[in-house]
Amino acid sequence: MPERPVLVVGFVTPVLLALTGVEPDGSVVLVEEPDVVRKRDLRARLAGSPLVRELVEWEHTRPGSADEFHAAHPDLDPAAVIPLIEYATPFAARLAERYGVPGASLGAALILRDKAVLRRVSAAAGLANPESAEVTGPADVLAFLRAHPGPAVLKPANRQAAVGTQIVRDPADVEQAWANCVEQDEGIFVPDRPMELRMLAERYVPGAEYSVEMLVRGGEQLFANVTGKQLYPGPRPVELAHIVPADIPGALTETLAAVTRRVVAAAGFADGIVHCEWIVGDDGVPYLVECAGRIAGDGIMEIIDHAYPVKLLRAYFAVMRGETPPPLPTRATGGAAVRFVPMEPGVIDAVAGLEQARRVPGVFLVDLQVGPGHRFAGLRSSWDRAGLVMAEADSPAEALQRAEKAAGLVRIEMRPE
Numbered sequence: 001m002p003e004r005p006v007l008v009v010g011f012v013t014p015v016l017l018a019l020t021g022v023e024p025d026g027s028v029v030l031v032e033e034p035d036v037v038r039k040r041d042l043r044a045r046l047a048g049s050p051l052v053r054e055l056v057e058w059e060h061t062r063p064g065s066a067d068e069f070h071a072a073h074p075d076l077d078p079a080a081v082i083p084l085i086e087y088a089t090p091f092a093a094r095l096a097e098r099y100g101v102p103g104a105s106l107g108a109a110l111i112l113r114d115k116a117v118l119r120r121v122s123a124a125a126g127l128a129n130p131e132s133a134e135v136t137g138p139a140d141v142l143a144f145l146r147a148h149p150g151p152a153v154l155k156p157a158n159r160q161a162a163v164g165t166q167i168v169r170d171p172a173d174v175e176q177a178w179a180n181c182v183e184q185d186e187g188i189f190v191p192d193r194p195m196e197l198r199m200l201a202e203r204y205v206p207g208a209e210y211s212v213e214m215l216v217r218g219g220e221q222l223f224a225n226v227t228g229k230q231l232y233p234g235p236r237p238v239e240l241a242h243i244v245p246a247d248i249p250g251a252l253t254e255t256l257a258a259v260t261r262r263v264v265a266a267a268g269f270a271d272g273i274v275h276c277e278w279i280v281g282d283d284g285v286p287y288l289v290e291c292a293g294r295i296a297g298d299g300i301m302e303i304i305d306h307a308y309p310v311k312l313l314r315a316y317f318a319v320m321r322g323e324t325p326p327p328l329p330t331r332a333t334g335g336a337a338v339r340f341v342p343m344e345p346g347v348i349d350a351v352a353g354l355e356q357a358r359r360v361p362g363v364f365l366v367d368l369q370v371g372p373g374h375r376f377a378g379l380r381s382s383w384d385r386a387g388l389v390m391a392e393a394d395s396p397a398e399a400l401q402r403a404e405k406a407a408g409l410v411r412i413e414m415r416p417e
Contacts, residue, residue, distance in 0.1 A: 010085030
């Protein structure tokens with residue numbers, strides 16, 4: 001009898017590559033939106049994959065789609081249901097309930113998917129949130145700015161990857177900012193059908209940014225890491241670098257883990273990984289930005305494995321199967337960093353320096369997603385970044401220095417559009 005499959009929702013190349021040769025051959029059933037399968041040519045890309053047993057095309061972001069899937073596949077009997085992308089988390093949580101395997105719980109997944117709901121729930125639990133209001137147009141944003149003087153963040157309540165997010169510092173910029181933010185094309189990564197759009201205006205909190213990656217079983221912490229952030233300059237809060245572990249005092253590390261545990265408890269999150277983002281304000285208080293009920297993107301999972309004696313993805317899969325993972329570390333033994341490669345608007349003429357970047361000590365990945373002919377209109381979201389460098393070292397600061405040096409060796413030569 002074939003082994004019970006692991007049902008993975010959402011195609012993420014680095015994760016599937018990391019699992020190949022670790023998970024048994026033919027053990028994964030991959031579920032993805034039909035439009036995404038077509039636009040990313042997934043059938044061709046997965047042809048001959050030793051890992052993926054079957055690719056099931058399913059509109060998993062529609063309401064009720066998990067129950068519909070369960071009714072259509074009552075005998076699938078997966079050992080685990082694992083979401084890899086933000087928009088798949090409610091589907092995966094509900095499907096886990098229907099198949100009787102560990103999961104976040106549908107209630108928790110829905111709270112974490114909606115930033116406005118998460119604000120209400122976490123604030124009721126006593127967690128600090130910036131003042132926030134749902135807005136339906138520029139007039140609402142101007143009213144918010146009058147009520148809360150100072151910069152504001154305009155952002156969607158239900159998107160990912162900083163799509164449609166902008167810092168607004170001047171009321172005169174509101175009309176243009178609104179037009180910029182409601183244009184939210186995620187291209188090949190989402191289905192073609194329209195997605196509901198709800199926007200928030202929030203008080204801008206100046207301070208240092210962090211995320212907490214926490215593995216949870218039965219609502220209890222098994223592992224936690226704090227990642228430090230650097231952002232690109234400008235009005236779009238897109239991350240330029242991630243540093244693991246964050247180079248901060250131990251007391252702040254424990255505070256950020258503690259407030260993340262409170263988010264987990266407030267949402268009723270049961271089993272899985274949360275990726276919870278915080279800004280520590282100038283007053284020293286951690287303010288909740290958002291919290292995702294899924295693995296972190298941007299290479300954070302990879303650099304955690306290089307900074308700690310851990311294979312976090314394997315431990316996550318074990319938890320989702322209902323197994324007990326091996327003992328997990330409480331502290332890092334080194335440091336690792338991701339640094340993104342910047343480029344100017346225009347059309348790419350040539351790319352150089354990749355081999356030099358790969359030869360920098362400690363660099364273990366240089367990955368550029370663009371090439372000659374690629375058009376770049378400017379940084380709007382995480383999807384617009386050109387590529388990244390990952391490096392490791394004995395300390396987080398040295399890892400970042402190595403990644404920055406390597407990224408600086410990558411030369412993207414542009415010509416005007």
